[in-house]
Amino acid sequence: MAGYVEMYRLGKTYDTPNGPAVIVEDFNLNMTKGEYVCLLGHSGCGKSTVLSMVAGLNPITSGGVVVANREIDGPGPDRGVVFQSPCLMPWMTALDNVLLGVNQVYSHGTRAQRHDIAAYYLTLVGLGSSLNKRAKDLSQGMQQRVGIARAFALKPKMLLLDEPFGMLDSLTRMELQEILLEILMRDKVTTLMITHDVDEALFMSDRVVIMTNGPRARVGMVSHMPFDRPRVRADVLEHPEYYELRGEMIQFLEDQDHKKLKADAAKLEAMKTESESTLTEETVS
Template sequence: MSGSAFLKVEGLGKTYPGATEPVFDSVNFGIEAGEFVCIIGHSGCGKTTILNVLAGLESASTGHVFMDQREVAGPSLERGVVFQGHALMPWLSVRSNIAFAVRSKWPSWTAAQVRAQVEKYVALVGLNAAIDKKPSELSGGMKQRVGIARAFAIEPRMLLLDEPFGALDALTRGTIQDELLRICAETRQTVFMITHDVDEAILLADRILLMSNGPQARVAEVVKNTMSRQRQRATLHHDPQYYRIRNHLVDFLVARSKDLSHGRAPSQPPEVCPGLESPPPSIPL
């Protein structure tokens, strides 16, 4: 990754108090503006911790994160986060949940400006009819849409997604994936997303980071998605590139699973230089 990357992660490591080894170390990658990047790896490799460090919600033990050449040193409305749970305030309506975030970003806005911003992003996720309902009146998928609308409504420079669709049924998940693709295409949003779903990564991501097992996990490979950005979930499997990419990702994860099941030491990735000039090899599949 070139030095001009919008987001740079350099030599990132995390060791928890009392632990003898870091969960991950020497993690290096970059994300270009407007790029959608997914990260995949088995539990325990530190994916959520990495996302929390990018969000400024947690500190790394070593290394640095830079966004647009400024070091990330704490939470910021420049980075929107969507967690596995919707994290909505149950006493507020859909409108009020999103308005709260909008007013936090632009405290000087008039009520009319806030209302227009809220309604714009509620419409983008297809929830016009539920705008005045409270979370208890919504399905799980609708709640997640509200969380996505709230993150987009503050117009962050980067969106961080921690398995936001993992608890949803397949039909709902597919619908929201399609909406996320459409919104990202419209807004040119920069996205970093954790997922365990190989097909979801292929559908959404421009590049996929593959993590080795923890402890001492690292970015072992960077897989470039060579399929068209206009790809659609319904026709994804008709593209011959799809199976090459999918098989490579599955083979990687199966190999890491065997390491875990046999109690072997983590498979170490290729040597990685501290800077972003020499990241793990990007594999176009």
Template sequence: MSKTYLDLSAVGMRFKTDKGFFEALVDVNLKIAKGEFISLIGHSGCGKSTVLNLVAGLTEATSGGIILDGREVDGPGPERSVVFQNHALLPWLTVYQNVELAVRQVMKEASKKDVDEKVRYYLSLVQMDHALDKKPHEISGGMKQRVGIARALSLSPKVLLMDEPFGALDALTRAHLQDSVMEIQAELNNTVIMITHDVDEAVLLSDRIVMMTNGPAATIGEILHIDLPRPRDRVELADNPHYHHLRQQVLSFLYEKQSKVTRLKSSKHNQSSAVA
């Protein structure tokens, strides 16, 4: 593997609740190379979003630490931009203005011409340069998400964080956006961490799939290397035996191995309760 660019070391996360402390994550260790596309997958409540929030700097780990490009992550920053399931565009601004607002955060001293070129470049990357003057309510859900991706990319982030970015879209729009993300990542060589519940999406897009164990006290259960050559064509992969083998490995972890772990946890809990 290439030199580590993003390093999660012994990361743990506890939340204080009315009933005491809730252990969300324990001992999460993950080394990511520059330009890698990583998917986080697991059942609901396994801490995927917590990992993403920790890397984004929106939450501070209670143990361990995160290093990005030689510097500790200790808060939010434009070098880590997030694409949410909800596009979160400002409704009173046009498509152009939504991206321009982000660009000006990282190009405060730039000329109007330079800002304009950057805004148009990222909107063209997501094929939205035809809708510069439209407001969010005038475009479809898929188009809004494209603008959200353009806005995140326009910050020139070291790491792009995506929290189920296609989850609310119909199947066809989702497929088109997945293809666009693959093309963009190939062009920009962004380091990407994406949360998904979709096994096919994870195999199609990723270099590695990080499979999380069930919570509480979730951690990384397995990491699967996706050694399918790029560029990837979803139609060709439909008949690819190795693609189906990789897909089956993820499903096996999620529905067979995790069931055994859950039963074991339940058994231990019941034994503890009996002793008490």
């Protein structure tokens, strides 16, 4: 079934001195408009590779991505991206950092209109009194708020989040999770978020998609969240299905660990056998 966002047979291969390295293969995922999907998996499985291809920042080797009936062929303002580090211009104010994108996307608007758009989203993320503070003078959590405001201010069709709370302390992380969900409820932006945190995925998303280990990573498991919106953290934690879903996800990830250990052991054994065979041949000769 077609969706608002379609990732079909998405693949990424890199050329290496030892031949082609297939990182992601046959990755398929459809998302409905306004849906929030968390992409989960072990480090190195290809999560960020998928997100960077959807963002148009990494060329697609095979398959494709369609957003709002248009196949992407590079980066664009229809997809807002928030990285783990917000990549701000440290000498510029919070307002001016947001205006960098707003001035490009709303070049037809007046200066006052563009100012109001940037100020509005900075206020939504709790920085209404810090518009004129330079980015280098803001805390890490405040800088990430600027990054979130910058992404929303462009009014994207899709929001892409690459572990946006990964570098924050737990209290700041929970606060920003709730701020982000409030804005998403208001703006109805289709969102794909990468995370390593099972509990974060459970709390934030409508669906959790877990990738298999690489190489040739793909969708391995999909879980639908039964929790009501707007989300209340205490209600989610007390939901009768919460710990069952959490256990299933952790079990899948542990199974992936075991498969990787077996594959690594088999590879080491093959290398040992090959080495012993070579030594034997050299001894005989």
